[in-house]
Amino acid sequence: MTENLITLNKKDGTSRLAEAKPLIKIQGTLTSSIQLRGEETQEPYYYAFIRLKGQNIDLPVIFKIKDDQENPTKPELKKNDGVEITGHYSNSPHNVHKSFTAYSYQLLHEKRIRKKCVGCCDTFTCSQSKNYDYCKNCEINGSRYVPRENKCPECGDGSGTIKFPNQPPRSCKTCSLKNQAILAESREQLPKFEKELEEIIQTRQRLQSHE
Known part of the structure; x- marks a missing residue:
């Protein structure tokens, strides 16, 4: 079963089909660690290779998973993990090799x-x-x-x-009340500290006068 890729129109909050690309699920084993690519560009992404079941060729995977602030999120995957990824195949005009763009993933047997x-x-x-x-x-x-x-x-x-x-x-009310309590306690202890400091100064002066 395939799904359609939905994107959000930020101007009016409505959804629309993004080029009607079908979302499919593929399963395989990661043959590399997750690496960050395109750091110098406006759209960095995470990249890895996956070997599909029954195949001997590694497929490049581009992970386009973002957090609530639209920042790329590194998949919590490692080499040799069995994984199911959801996305679509991509054919870039700048690359003769096929790749897969993933929007979500799930560890197999988890x-x-x-x-x-x-x-x-x-x-x-x-x-x-x-x-x-x-x-x-x-x-x-x-x-x-x-x-x-x-x-x-x-x-x-x-x-x-x-x-x-x-x-x-x-603001956190609990932290605010805690800080206020610490401040109030410090103010209560201040006269005691000032008295102790004065006694230390007087003692030092008496010792210096006997030298």
């Missing part, structure tokens, strides 16, 4: 599990190895895990800023 998002409580699917706590729409500051180091239960990393996908950042 167990998928259903989980309940701790943020919105909706269910989502992820790989067992990832075992995310949040769905993609509820990730906080780019992370889909509940913080394990207890830095901050609200923003997660203790940065004082909360960044949800496709939303402007906002």
Whole structure:
């Protein structure tokens, strides 16, 4: 079964067919590591080679996977991984060899599990190895895990800023209250520190007077 590649018209928010290119799925084994190409251009991309089942020739794969800020995302794949990629074949006029443009991928034989998002409580699917706590729409500051180091239960990393996908950042109330409490405690301790400092200065002066 094939799918059609949909792109978003950023002017009016509507979707349209992008050249009606069919999306297909192919399976194989990566024969190289993932490498970044085109760093000096406006559209860098990640690149690798895959050997399809039953073939002896490696097929070049261009990964066009982007994050919410439209930055290229490096696939979490390594050499010798069995993978299923979704995309379409490309025939560039500048290259006589066929290549494949991939928009998504999935490791073969990787167990998928259903989980309940701790943020919105909706269910989502992820790989067992990832075992995310949040769905993609509820990730906080780019992370889909509940913080394990207890830095901050609200923003997660203790940065004082909360960044949800496709939303402007906002201040973390928990970090703000914590900082205010630390500041108030410091002000309460200030007279004590000033008194101790004065005693140290007086002691030093007495010692110097006896020399």
